[in-house]
Amino acid sequence: MTVDMTLATNNYSISNNQFKITSMRDFGFYSNKNELIYFNGRDDLYSFKVNTTESISFEILKWDSDEYSWLQSSTNEQGKVSYNIHVLKANSLYTIYNGTKSIKAKSDKNGVFKFEVKTSKKAIPLKINSIG
Numbered sequence: 001m002t003v004d005m006t007l008a009t010n011n012y013s014i015s016n017n018q019f020k021i022t023s024m025r026d027f028g029f030y031s032n033k034n035e036l037i038y039f040n041g042r043d044d045l046y047s048f049k050v051n052t053t054e055s056i057s058f059e060i061l062k063w064d065s066d067e068y069s070w071l072q073s074s075t076n077e078q079g080k081v082s083y084n085i086h087v088l089k090a091n092s093l094y095t096i097y098n099g100t101k102s103i104k105a106k107s108d109k110n111g112v113f114k115f116e117v118k119t120s121k122k123a124i125p126l127k128i129n130s131i132g
Contacts, residue, residue, distance in 0.1 A: 023060035045086050054079035054119050069127040074119035082116050085128060093131040099124040104131065
């Protein structure tokens with residue numbers, strides 16, 4: 001597996017043959033075939049985990065307890081990305097906006113919820129807000 005990294009003040013990027021992550025903050029990641037795990041900053045618990053067979057790029061825009069937002073883009077219009085998002089509040093309601101529609105979801109007892117998004121060559125804005 002080939003890994004490319006770009007490091008500059010407030011601009012961090014890493015990619016391999018399938019995934020690319022860019023953020024203005026430092027982050028950690030782990031990937032293997034068809035799975036990527038993203039860690040915000042120095043967090044011990046993952047922030048999100050994705051499963052897909054597609055090549056995907058993620059640009060992290062904001063990641064804090066009130067809002068999680070990023071852009072997702074792909075080279076394929078027909079694929080799907082399955083997300084497991086780890087949030088701060090367990091058993092709480094969140095709104096998920098996937099570029100064209102929004103849905104409400106409740107995090108489980110571990111502060112995780114799951115959803116799926118189709119891929120697109122055009123960047124899809126994804127955003128999660130706490131409702132309460």
